[in-house]
Amino acid sequence: MFNTYEQAIDWIHARLRLGIKPGLSRMEWMLERLDHPERRIKTIHIGGTNGKGSTVTFLRYILQAAGYRVGTFTSPYFEQFNERISINGKPIHDQELIELTNVVKPLADELDQTELGGPTEFEVITAMSLYYFAKMSPVDVVIYEVGLGGRFDSTNVIHPLVSIITSIGLDHTAILGDTYEEIAFEKAGIIKNGVSVITGVKQPGALDVIRSKALESNSPLYHLGDEFSTSSRESLNRGEKFSFSSMFVGFDNLETSMIGSHQVDNAACAVMASQILANYYSFMIEEEHIRDGLTQAYWPGRLEILNENPLVLIDGAHNEEGIIALAREINSRYADKKISILFAALKDKKLDKMIGTLEGAADQLTFTTFDFPRAASAEELMEAGSNSGNKNIAVNYKDYLDKKINELNKDEILIVTGSLYFLSEAKPYIVNVLENK
Template structure:
């Protein structure tokens, strides 16, 4: 058994040597031994290629503004490991992580001796989350899928409502090479008779989800079909304004402080998901609370402004679909300014397509770099995608210092790529401003 938080964390991270282990047998075995804590919670389950974290945040803030105690399970973390299991946005304590790890640890030793083999790191964390929330620490728990959906360890949960935010090409070696194949994995979270809300999803992927939902007898509410947004405009302060509408609700001049049209779409998915959740549970949700929650919602590293002069933005656009949405935001909001874009990514991502999108932007000065992470793409990995205008820097710290020397005061620094990269940059920069 572990005596300290550090020992517990070391064990949890150490299990990652087992690698990816698709399938739910190990989760079901552990949860059965724990008395099925997953069946003791009211859950909302959120899947999607991108937009999961933002959608979870919009949902959490609206429910919280309505007086609910809201649990969340998210990944990866930005600042501390404990963020993954949070209550009203506050990570659980080191003591709780230690306590939960000591309950789950003996089970994992038993599990290793079975035909199923030992659990993965993510399965351990997911089990700890269900154990914690099964004890009654939240009125509602929003569970974000780790990877895919069908075989993800969170997929043991039977929620009140499910949401699928977006479908795009990512993790293709695991989830499939085409949008329909990936859509089938994401659709795997749809449970019999449980309604599902879908975001802005390409038609070929949508057809797969609709067929799956029909087979499960699940109602489906589709973005721009069953609910929609209109009157979109970017606010001069920072953020977006829009009107939301479905058969039951009309909300005009809603405001969010996250930038980008894709964030409006995520907010719309969150509103529709909340409407269904409140209808199914009998929870009365005021429109005023929804407005307040949306405006308060903040998700670090998503078009996050961390400095005004010069304007410095962090955005975890970690795959090709996210980079395309980032490019849309640049064209819409920053077409008149010079942008110094510092990019670092994981080497297993579609680096070529991602960088093709960025090099096509006429006002972007592209700086390629790396960061301290085992799976980070090195400068050598990135160099084959560079053109004559691309700047290459071994370390992001050097890239940032040199960029600041080159810029005019009206220029923008935009740091993007892997969420692990954004986490490292954010922590370093915010720590230095706090000193």
Template sequence: MFKRYDEAISWIHGRLKFGVKPGLQRMEELLKQLGSPEKNLRIIHVAGTNGKGSTISYMQHMLCEAGYKIGTFTSPYIETFNERISMNGLPISDDAMLQLVNEVKPYVEKMGRTELGDPTEFEIITIMMFLYFGKYDQPDYLLLETGLGGRLDSTNVVSPLLSVITNVGFDHMNILGNTLAEISAEKAGIIKANVPLITGVEDFEALKVIEKVAAQNNAPIWRLGQEVKTFNSSRDLHGESFTLQTPYSTFKKIHIQMKGEHQVKNAAIATAAINYLVTAGLVSMEKEAILKGLKKTMWKGRFEQIKRNPDVIIDGAHNNQGIESLVQTIKGYYPNRKVHLLFSALKDKEYNSMIDRLSSIATSIHFTTFDFPRAETAQNLMNACEHKDKGFFESWEQALLEMMNRYSSEEDVIIITGSLYFISVVREYLLQYN
């Protein structure tokens, strides 16, 4: 039994050595031993390469605006470990986390002595989340984000009210596959018999796979660009505005403060999901609550302005699709500014193509590293770059201070991007620095 929160969290992180083990057997067995808490929950299950966190945040704000109690399970965290398990946007307490660890630890260690083997870090956190929401503090709805893929993801042990697949792009290819069709098949693994699906997948081959799996499961499907349409899009300094049409409703003058065309898509998918639940009689909500919730939504580390004079923006774009969205957003909001980039990434990411794309819009580009087992070196990242104005810093703190001193005019904007783990430590530092 752990007596302190930090001991409990260290024990969870100690499970990292067991890596990623796709498969559901350990999850199913542990949940059964704990009394199947997941069966007490009404769940919206969300998969996708990018946009899962933002889409969940939009849904959470809309549902909370209508007076519902909403649990969320997201990863990774930006400020505190506990935010992975949150109620109405607030992370669970340290005491609750300590209690959950002490409750699951004997079951986890017992399983490690069986042929099923040791549960991974993510499996343990997922078990703790199901236990918390299913046994101790039950929400009206649980917004459940997959960790990796979908078909064999630890979260894929549920029977949801609704499934959402935001999009499909190239990420985690060593596990999910080398083509969009292969990756799409893994994401489509969350589709369940007769459970409706909302998707923002636009790639033809990827969508074909999803449509086939949906048809096999008799799952009704709403697709962005077909059943769900956006038009009259515009932007100003405060965010994006658009009109949304679903088979049941039209929402005029939606305004969101999160910036970028990709956020319009995320908001559209989230709104369509809520609209489906309302029309199915599963949720009761007025249009006003939907519009208010959308307008209030923020998601840390997504094109978030963290400082002014000079303008400093952080964005957790950590794969090619995310980088492309970031590039388009920078072009849209800062077309005439000098763009100075600071980038860090993990070794197992396809960072060469990300660096090439970022270089195309950068006035200068700099690289750094951070304290994480899989972080790539600053030198290796810089070596992958062909930009004429490039540099690297072994210390990201030094990189920030030098860049903010060097690029401090009104025409400069500093964009810090790459791994979400990197963004997390930088964000905390900059908020203290302010």
């Protein structure tokens, strides 16, 4: 039994050595012994390559504005591990995490000795979250973010009120497949019989895969651009404005507080989900709740402005699609500025394509690394790029930030981007440098 937070966290992280083990058999084994907590809670399931966390956030804020107590299960954490299991945006307490670890550890120890093998870190945390929301701190609804893929993800033991597949991109191809269609097949694994599914997927082949799975499952499909749509899109200084229409309702001049045209797609999926909850499950969600939720929604590390003048922002563009979206916003919003980008990433990403896109968006591109097992070195990032002359290396990113932030002028922008693990480490340091500038 664990008595301290450090002991509990160390045990959870020690499960990382088991890596990623697709399949639901270990989850089902644990949940049976926990008396099936997944059957005691109302859930919403959100998958997709990019936009999952933002869509979770938009929908959570809408539901909170309507007065609901909303649990969330998300990954990775940004500042504190406890964020992964939260209620109304507040992470669980350290003592609660200790209690949850003491509930799940005996099951993991027993499972270690079976032919199924021991549960992974993500499976352990998923089981903890289900037990927490069902038995320790009941909520009105829980929004579950898929960890990886969908079909064999440990969150796929839930039977949700509605499922959302935000987007499809070529990420985690070694596990999920090399084509949009193969990845869509894995993501579509979260579609359950008779459960409405919402998607913002754009690739025709990937959309066909999702449509086919929805048809097979007798699941009503709501596709952005068909069954619901956005119009009158406009970028604001700190957000986006758009109009929304669906078979249920239409709203003009909705505003988000999150920057990026891709956030309009994520917000629209969240609004559509709120309409399904209101019309089919008697959730009391009014227009004012949607407007308030979208404007209040905040998700750290997503085109987040840390300083206005000079402009310093961070963005967790951790894969090819994320980098493309970032470059699009740079080109549309800041074409008249000198752009300096600090970039760090994990080794298993498509570094050549990501860096190629950044080269076209940056006046100065600086590579660095950080203390993480799968982090690419600055030298590896440099080698993955072209031979253009606008690149250099920062051996120590803190030294770079100290110097760069103090040198910035009003015609320059500093963008720190790449791995979310890197941003979670760099953001507090950037804030500290800005405060002491």
